Each structure stands twice: as structure tokens, then as C-alpha cells.
Amino acid sequence: MKPKLAIIHTTPVTVDSLKALANELLPGVEVMNWVDDSILPQLAANGGQIDEIADRFRQYARIAEKAGAACILSACSSIGELVARVRPELSIPIIRIDDAMAEFAVRSAETIGVAATLETTLQPTKRLISDKAAEGGKTVLIESVVAKSAYQKLIAGDKEGHDVELAEVLRELAAKTDLVVLAQASMARVISQFAPEEQAQFLSSPRLGMMRVKEVMEQL
Template sequence: MSRKLAIIHTTPVTVDSLKALARETIRDAEIVNFVDDSILPQLAANGGNVAEVEERWIHYAKFAEQVGADCILNACSSVGELVAKAQPHVGVPIVRIDEAMAEEAVGRGRRIGVAATVPTTLEPTLRLLRAKAAAAGNDAEFVPALADSAYRLLMAGDKDGHDRVLAETLLELGDQVDVVVLAQASMARVVETLPEAVRPKYLSSPRLGMERVKRVMEGSG
């Protein structure tokens, strides 16, 4: 019997890549996407106050359950903390795309870099990492890096410029730490442009998050 995965996005950028990854990872899954590209601009304007979008995001989770989803994936780290708020309102599991990545990162080293292109994603990712480090007994040190100029280039339609600036930031950060966490799912493809020898140092959320989804849907995670 086919299983259904609902993915809640805050940007259309992640739709095709996560759909392809889901089909690769969970071969018989039907994918349903919900996209609200007004959330990130709202968070940028309000200083990252997710309380303003909480009710709306919970509605998307409810809609996902109504269309028959067996699992819901939150594709955006900026609103990852809403998963815990939404879970009591729906009867199917909700997975944070970045949770498995955070657990992997704190198991890799004590000095952890965190890269983002928007500040609204950087802070919630740091909070998640600190919580995972504390749970693992890792007295980790976190080194944040914000490549906000890369985001501005992307919004202006300059994808190549975004990738170039972000790659420079990632390489510089990688020289300072044991492992680098990419705070946004949309950043994952840039790792493939880095020298092959350094790529294992960089952790992105999509594949690790989708593997967590697979385990949840199979009842083992």
C-alpha cells in the first residue's frame, strides 16, 4: 500500500529537490506539498518571531493530516520549533528536517560551525544544536557564519552568485571547525561544488532528514 508524505515548505526552492529525494529514499511514497512563501519575509520583518506564524503553520499540519498523510516533514529550519507546538494538534508524526543533522553534528566534534544565509534560520538552528549537545553531554562550541549577501543575490535572481558567495563562506568556516552544519535545506546543493576532499566535513539536512522520515514511516524511528 502506498504511503503518503506531506512536506510543508516556506520557499518553492525546496519543492523539486525534496520531492526527488523522497522518491529516491521512500520509493513507494506519494508526495503532497504545501508551500507558503510569505512566511520567511514575515519572519525577516519581525525579527524571527515564529509566534506570528504559529497558527498558520499548525493549520498546514492539519491540512496535511486531512489529505491522508502518514507523516509530515517540516522543510524549513526557521520554523522548526513549531513542530513541537503542532504535534499535539495532529495524529500523525511530524519530522523536523534538521533534527537528524543536529544529532549527527554533535556526535562528530566539539567545535561546530553553523552556516546560514538568513538570520531567522541561524538562531533556531543554534538553539537546536545546543539542546542536542546538552542531551549528548557534549560541551560544544558553536561558530556561526551568516552569508546574508548570498541570500540577497538569490532573491535578485543571481543563483550562480549566491552559490559562489556561499561556497566561499563554507570553505572559510570549514577551516576553523570540526564539522559544519548547513542551516537551510536549500544550501545543500552548494556542497557539491566544494572540493571533494572537504565535502565530508559539511552536514546538510535534506538526506539525513528524509532518512529519518523513512524510519518514522516504517515505524522504526
């Protein structure tokens, strides 16, 4: 029987790309997806209070466990801090998608840019990087930017407008920092349109996160 990986999403945007990554890096693993696209609007309305959706997230994790998942990947950085809360209640590993990215950033740079299109994602990502730096006994400077209007264009269905605006914001931030971290997995496709040498200035969570899943599942 194939081992199962459960992925909890807060947007349908990440479903296909993460499934493709899982198929590439974890051949023979069955992927199960849970999508709740009501979470991000709720966090936007309540100022990022993740306590309001903690029970819901916990239920998704337990359902995934009961469905036979060997591992769970939490695909949303906005609710990443819930992973540590839920982990002790599960008998299977649960992984935060941006954990490996934050570790890599802290190892690789002194001045780190953090870019997001949602304020609710920016703060958890900055906290995660600061925590990883503290754990490693390193001091880093974090520069951040929120491309709010790019997100509004995406919600309105203007993907091209979103990509153009976000690309401009990202390039401006890259000019001021050693490395730019993308706070949302959904932002990675914009970077894929850059030239290879330019892409090297940016870090996105999907591939690094899925590689961490691979490491964990190979040890099970």
C-alpha cells in the first residue's frame, strides 16, 4: 500500500504545484489535499488572530491522521504557528512548509528580505526567521514589504497584473538585501519567470518544504 502524505491548504492556488512537487520528489506517495479557502479571509478580517481557526486546523490534522496519512504538510505560512501547537497531539509528523526555508535563509544571509502580499503572512514569517536566527546564535537584519494591491488583483482574477506588480516589488527588495524570502508558497510562480541568475536571489518554501517532507518520510 502506498504511503500517504496529507497537505492542508488555505488556497486552491497551491494544490497543483505541491502535488507536482510531491510526485517529483516522492514518487510512490499518495497525496491527499484538504483545502479551506475561508481561513485567509477570516484572518484578514480579524488581524491575523490564528486562535480563531486553531480548532479547525486541529480537526483537519486529526482527519488526515485517521485517513491513514504517514505525514502532514501545512502549506500556509499564515497559520504556520499552529503546527507546533498541534504536533504533540498527533502520532504522525506534521511539517510547516516554510521551516526549511527559514533555516536556509538564516544560514545564508545577514540581511534578509521578507516579501508577502498578505500582512497576516508577513508577521509569522518574520517571527520564524528571528526564532531560527536566535536558535543558531546569529543576528540578522530583516527588511520587509507587503504588496497588498498585488493580492487584490489576484483576488479579482487579474493574475497577470498580480505577477507584474509583485515582480517589481520583489526586485526592489532584492536590491536592498542579501536574499529575499517569499512568505507565501503561491508567490513562487512569479520567481519562475525570472532569469536563473536573478532567481538565485530569492527563496520560496514549496521545494525546500517538500524536501523536508521527503527526509522525514524516508525515516519513517
